[in-house]
Amino acid sequence: NAMFAWQRTAYHFQPEKNWMNDPDGPLFYKGWYHLFYQYNPDSAVWGNITWGHAVSTDLIHWLYLPIAMVPDHWYDINGVWTGSATLLPSGQIVMLYTGSTNASVQVQNLAYPANLSDPLLLDWVKYSGNPVLTPPPGIGLKDFRDPTTGWTGPDGSWRITIGSKSNKTGFSLVYQTTNFTSYELLKGVLHAVPGTGMWECVDFYPVSINGSKGLDTSVNGPGTKHVLKASLDDTKVDHYALGTYDPVADKWTPDNPKEDVGIGLRYDYGRYYASKTFYDQNKDRRILWGWINETDTETDDLEKGWASVQTVPRSVLFDEKTGTNLLQWPVDEIESLRLNSSEFKDVVVGPGSVLPLDIGAATQLDIFAEFETEFISNETTEEYGCSGGAIDRSNMGPFGILVLADAELSELTPVFFRPVYTKNDSLETYFCADETRSSRAPDVFKRVYGSTIPVLDNEKLRMRILVDHSIVESFGQGGRRVITSRIYPTQAIYGAARIFLFNNATGVNVKATLRIWELNSAFIHPFPFDKQN
Ligand code: DQQ
Numbered sequence: 001n002a003m004f005a006w007q008r009t010a011y012h013f014q015p016e017k018n019w020m021n022d023p024d025g026p027l028f029y030k031g032w033y034h035l036f037y038q039y040n041p042d043s044a045v046w047g048n049i050t051w052g053h054a055v056s057t058d059l060i061h062w063l064y065l066p067i068a069m070v071p072d073h074w075y076d077i078n079g080v081w082t083g084s085a086t087l088l089p090s091g092q093i094v095m096l097y098t099g100s101t102n103a104s105v106q107v108q109n110l111a112y113p114a115n116l117s118d119p120l121l122l123d124w125v126k127y128s129g130n131p132v133l134t135p136p137p138g139i140g141l142k143d144f145r146d147p148t149t150g151w152t153g154p155d156g157s158w159r160i161t162i163g164s165k166s167n168k169t170g171f172s173l174v175y176q177t178t179n180f181t182s183y184e185l186l187k188g189v190l191h192a193v194p195g196t197g198m199w200e201c202v203d204f205y206p207v208s209i210n211g212s213k214g215l216d217t218s219v220n221g222p223g224t225k226h227v228l229k230a231s232l233d234d235t236k237v238d239h240y241a242l243g244t245y246d247p248v249a250d251k252w253t254p255d256n257p258k259e260d261v262g263i264g265l266r267y268d269y270g271r272y273y274a275s276k277t278f279y280d281q282n283k284d285r286r287i288l289w290g291w292i293n294e295t296d297t298e299t300d301d302l303e304k305g306w307a308s309v310q311t312v313p314r315s316v317l318f319d320e321k322t323g324t325n326l327l328q329w330p331v332d333e334i335e336s337l338r339l340n341s342s343e344f345k346d347v348v349v350g351p352g353s354v355l356p357l358d359i360g361a362a363t364q365l366d367i368f369a370e371f372e373t374e375f376i377s378n379e380t381t382e383e384y385g386c387s388g389g390a391i392d393r394s395n396m397g398p399f400g401i402l403v404l405a406d407a408e409l410s411e412l413t414p415v416f417f418r419p420v421y422t423k424n425d426s427l428e429t430y431f432c433a434d435e436t437r438s439s440r441a442p443d444v445f446k447r448v449y450g451s452t453i454p455v456l457d458n459e460k461l462r463m464r465i466l467v468d469h470s471i472v473e474s475f476g477q478g479g480r481r482v483i484t485s486r487i488y489p490t491q492a493i494y495g496a497a498r499i500f501l502f503n504n505a506t507g508v509n510v511k512a513t514l515r516i517w518e519l520n521s522a523f524i525h526p527f528p529f530d531k532q533n
Contacts, residue, residue, distance in 0.1 A: 013310040018040050462477055
C-alpha cells in the first residue's frame with residue numbers, strides 16, 4: 001500500500017511483506033550470516049508461523065531465501081515457533097525449536113541442515129524422533145518454549161535451558177544431553193524470580209569482564225560473567241541481569257539481587273522484544289538481535305501489508321567502567337552505509353529554545369551528539385524522570401535532539417537527557433525518548449520511554465541515534481541504555497523530515513557538538529537464484 005510506503009525502513013531488516021516476530025537461530029556459516037525469523041507468509045498479523053530465512057555477508061545487506069521450515073508435522077502443525085542454533089565441534093548444526101502441536105502443546109523439536117556443504121543452508125530436515133522434549137511433570141503444557149543455544153559443561157556434555165513458569169514465578173529449566181536427541185532434566189532450575197510470570201525466549205551467555213571480544217557460549221571461569229535474559233510474557237519487555245554461573249550445580253546467581261532478571265535492567269527501554277544473541281566466530285563478537293513490534297492497529301498493519309522490523313544487529317560487551325551493565329552498540333558494518341556528514345561544534349542552545357540543524361535529507365541518519373551544560377541559574381529541581389516528556393521543564397533539563405520532525409514541529413520525536421538532583425542531593429541523569437508527538441495519525445500507541453543512565457565523573461553526556469524513516473534507535477553513554485521507538489510520522493517524511501536541537505531547561509545553557517552522517521539504503525532483496533546459473 002503506497003499510503004504507508006514511507007514507513008518502510010531503508011537499512012533495518014524486514015520481510016518484503018506480511019508478519020514477522022522473533023529472530024530465530026542466528027548463526028554464521030561458511031561466509032554467510034543467517035537470520036531466521038517467526039514469519040506468517042499469508043498475512044500481516046500473527047499466525048501460521050513458519051521460519052522465514054535471509055542471509056547476509058555483512059549483517060547490513062540481506063538476501064531473502066525461501067522459507068526454511070513450515071508447520072507440517074503433528075508436533076509443529078500449530079506453528080514452528082522460536083528456537084536457537086548450536087554449532088557442534090564436528091561441524092554439524094543443530095537447530096532446536098518449539099513446536100505447537102496438533103493439541104497446542106509446546107514441545108521441543110530438532111532440525112538440521114540437509115546439506116552442510118550448502119552455505120545457504122536452504123533445506124532443513126526435521127528429526128524423525130521429534131518431539132525430543134515434552135513438558136515435564138508439573139509444567140503447564142503451554143508454558144514450555146524457546147530452547148537456547150547449547151553450551152558444554154565441565155563434564156563435556158551439553159546443556160540447554162528453556163523458559164517456563166509456575167504460578168507467577170518465572171524460571172528456566174536446564175537439560176543435559178550428549179546427542180540433542182535424548183535429554184535429562186536437571187534438578188532445580190537455572191534461576192527463578194517470583195512475580196515475573198512466563199519467561200519467553202530465554203538467552204544465557206558469557207561476557208568477558210575485560211576485553212573487547214565476545215565469547216563463545218561454552219566459555220566460563222575467571223574473567224567471565226554470565227548474562228541471563230528473559231522476555232517477560234506479562235509485560236512484553238526483555239530483562240537481563242549480570243551474574244555468575246556455577247557449571248557444576250547448573251545455577252546462576254545475580255550479582256545484585258535488586259537487579260535480578262525481570263526486575264532490573266532492560267536491553268531496551270522502548271519497543272523491543274524476544275531478542276536473541278549469537279556468537280559470531282567470524283569476528284569474535286556476540287551479536288544481539290531484537291524484534292521491534294508495531295504500535296499501530298492490526299487494521300493498519302493489514303492495510304499496509306506488513307508488520308514489524310528487526311533492530312540493527314548490536315554487539316554486546318560488559319561495561320568495564322560501570323561494572324553494572326552491558327554495552328550495546330550497532331555493529332561496525334553499519335558504517336559502510338555512511339554517505340556525507342555534517343559537523344556542528346559547540347552550538348549553544350539557550351533555555352527554552354529550539355535550533356534547526358541544516359543537514360539536508362533527514363530520514364536515514366547516524367547521529368553522534370555530545371552535550372555539556374553550564375549553569376545560569378540555580379533553582380531547585382524536581383525529582384522527575386522521563387515521564388513528563390520533552391515539554392516538562394526543570395532547572396537542568398530536558399535537552400537533546402528532535403528527530404523525524406517537520407519544519408512546523410507538528411510532528412517530532414525528542415530524544416533527550418534529563419539530569420536531576422535527587423532529594424539527597426546526588427545527580428541522577430535520565431535518558432528518554434518521547435513519542436507523544438511523533439505522529440498525527442489516529443490510533444497509534446505513543447508514550448515516553450526511558451530510564452536512569454549511569455554517567456561517571458567527568459563524562460560528557462553522549463548519545464548516538466539511528467534514524468530510519470519510522471524507527472529511531474537511541475544509544476546513551478556508549479550503549480549503557482538503549483531506547484527503540486517505532487513511530488508513524490505522516491508529515492515528517494521524505495524531504496520534509498528535519499532535525500533540531502532543543503533545550504527545555506530553565507537554568508542551563510547547553511553546548512552541543514555533533515557529527516551526523518546520512519546513511520545509504522541497504523540492499524535487501526530476494527536471493528537472485530536465477531542469475532546464478
Ligand atoms: N513468539 C514465539 C514463541 C515465543 C513468542 C511464537 C515470543 O515461541 O515465546 O511466535 O514473542
